[in-house]
Amino acid sequence: MPAHVLSHASGGRDLWSDPLPSRPEDPETAVRELLGEVLDPELPVSIVDLGLVYGIEVEGRTARIAITFTATACPCMEFIEEDVRDRLLREPWLDDVDVEHVWDPPWTRERITPAGRKALKRLGVAS
Incomplete structure (x- = not known):
């Protein structure tokens, strides 16, 4: 599984890992790890480490992701x-x-x- 991406100037998309070769035995855990590569557009910290991912279900070939945002008027909802x-x-x-x-x-x-608190501290953002 890929490590959590914590910071990158381009938003991290070019740091996304290659696709997994086949369906993993535990798809929910794999999806959580993959979402660890998705960075918040305003803070280069993963949405997993920020605690934005509330739930993951994988049924067949469909992933259902429950996410929240830091504010109801978050300007980055569509990007995330x-x-x-x-x-x-x-x-x-x-x-x-x-x-x-x-x-x-x-x-x-x-x-x-x-890990998210550590990343925010490195960025000089209080958590």
């Missing part, structure tokens, strides 16, 4: 959703990605992972 779809649809074992926006429970800083 597009990156989630684009990253996952690179995988030959996925044909469709459904992204659901979840607002309850609301996102809080407590959802940030230890």
Whole structure:
């Protein structure tokens, strides 16, 4: 599995790993790892490490992703959703990605992972 991408000036798309050669035994875990490559457009920290991913289900060749945002008026919602779809649809074992926006429970800083806190600290952003 790829390591979490924490920072890159281009938004990280050119750092995305190559597609997996086949459907993994645990597709939900694989999808979580792949989403670790998707960076928040405003902060070069993965959406997984920011705690924006609320749920992952893989049924057949469809991934269902429940995500939230740091604010209901987040200007990056469309960019993040597009990156989630684009990253996952690179995988030959996925044909469709459904992204659901979840607002309850609301996102809080407590959802940030230890790796995310470390990345934010390196960026000089309080977490």
